[in-house]
Amino acid sequence: MLDNEFYISRESKASLVSLICPKFAEHSTEKDTMRSLDELRELMRTLGIETGEEYIQNRKTIDPGTILGSGKIEEIANKAKAEGSTILVFDCELTSSQIRNIKKISGLSVVDRCHIILEIFSEHARTKEAKIQIEISRLQYILPRLAGFWSHLGRQKGGIGVRGGEGEQQIELDRRIIRDRIAFFKKELKEVEKSRIEQRKKRSKKAITAALVGYTNAGKSSLMNRLCRVDVLEEDKLFATLDSTFRMLNPDTKPPMILIDTVGFLSNLPNTLIDGFKTTLESAMEADLLIIVCDISDENFEKHLEVTDNVLKELGVDDKERLVIFNKKDKLNDPIKSRIIRRTHPDSFV
Template sequence: MTERVLLLAVKMPGADDNQFESSLTELASLSETAGGSVERTIIQNRQRIHPAYYIGEGKAAEIGELVRDLEIDLVVSNDELSPSQMRNLNDAIGVRLIDRSQLILDIFARRAHTKEGKLQVELAQLEYTLPRLRGKGEEMSRLGAGIGTRGPGETKLEIDQRHIRRRIDDIRHQLKQVVRQREQYRKRRKANDVFQIGIVGYTNAGKSTLFNQLTKGETKVENQLFATLDPLTRHIHLPSGLQALVTDTVGFIQDLPTTLVASFRSTLEEVTEADFILHIADAANDDVMQQQKTVDNLLQELGADTVPQLMVYNKLDKLSEDFIPMRHPSILVSVFESGAVSGILEKIEELLKQDWDWYNIQVPPDQGKLLYRLESETIVTQRFFQEDANAFIVNGYMRPDHELQRLVKES
């Protein structure tokens, strides 16, 4: 059943108009992704956030009446609320109230399909809930401390807190094992010298569509936020024959709850293992610069900001005016159109050639394994058999740290 939603936001002095509007548009998209229908958006201009009600007390009463008139089922706050703000505002409006962080956590809970994804979301939800329970517990202990409140007579909230802490410890232990498995997998990939490409971008920029086009796969693609939560990795070949592993990652978003960033860190760290990053941005989105900055900030936080990167401005077909790229190197495409993927792959190789070392080597006919490695692990630009030398002449470009460098230097 679709829930009727009212959005609530406070605009502070000096807030950037475009960014504020963008955050509200995003909040509406998040609400719709979660299964809501946005009926009204209420904005209050304030000098500061009300410590007890978030908005003014009078405004809270006014919204309570509006909620009844419009038959609203749920109110969503654009900012994260403290336990006391949540409680006071809830009492004033009389319907369920959640904040932006809870909304994102709810969407992640619906979207997680793997065991790891479900554990990460549950951990984020519990860590979000615990301090809010603590607040309620402190308030109750002040009201009802004394005889009969200790030992077996402890409050349900105290039991809940203990249960949540135990569950958090249990999930962290399970996730440590998953992280160890992931690290083993990463080490094997590194040992095999497979070139790795990570796809990152703001949520709904077209990452999964590009991943499908690159891999001929069938990853779930929806015009919704966070359609992909669990990272997927597939083999692809670049135009020269260079083999690569490409990984699709969870979409980024501004004001992502800190508990989520912490919980999904092991998943997001797939990006730090990449040799090359494809950063996908929605060129048709009015807020593309801010979205780009959000992704850049998170990459920096993860320590992946120094990885070579190609900016892929997507949704060329939706542009109504000329688009000037804000980042270089870049490419402007519509990933649905034929030729887009080959254009991206050719651009990747072009950039790699600028950073990689050129080599020229003679390979005897009985060295088939070496020949295969050169063709699959380097960018071969020329290969022919020279009868005089009774050897294959191969030249191309190779990663400076590749183990085959030793053979090239010896030849």
């Protein structure tokens, strides 16, 4: 379904684009912008796409047509082409008109942060429920941006970063197709949810449940593997886990406890993906205990805890009993840091 147009070629090279603007959330300071760009670069690595230079502009206000202004876009495009890039990746969410305008000025393919995350989600989803929810999110993202992705809809091989052929324009037809598919997948999702609710009821009668929650790549899957002596996929990548995984901690405990590994959180999460996150995290909402896992070796660990807390509040489970575990102590370069954290977070485990 529109895969040729939406797919980002893994053979492409991408230049990253951002800004520092006091009126732009998550980019109001240089520190916020650099942290977000580092995360975007990690997202690109997870997707397997080579990245080039980062281009950042200080602005008092955002240009409504191109974010940075046409002159700056042209300057960035020339530098990006010189280093062999075929894509400009913006570390924010772009509208259809912004995508179209930037493409016209730059002569390059243009994608945003949300597009990158959706590509990763599509690759990593394993269960039927996760695949359906991600497809709904993907279609909801595409729908208002059809005109921005292309002006002539070809059905030849291609993709973002690869020049495809031109064909007859049929945006309105594709809009109807997308709306129909969204309705179809939402109906399917309800059926899958009924089955999941029944499974959850059965689990709740047999054991106590504890959900591992926290920022993406904090080491939740690794912790589950060690505690439950299982082999859940663990990778040093963002969003390696997208589906909730259930494993028995120790069948001999009274009562037994089931650990739930959940999708990791992310700052500056696009609105298109928030509902998808809520669906995937419903298992955490039903858990008896929340185990918050935080990567102590990351210099932004306090921000990660803040994001985690905000997501839990949004899910309505911030008053649930919780335990904080600081992970990856072996990667700490500063031995005093763990002592300081024990003082600032006295009820946590390092």
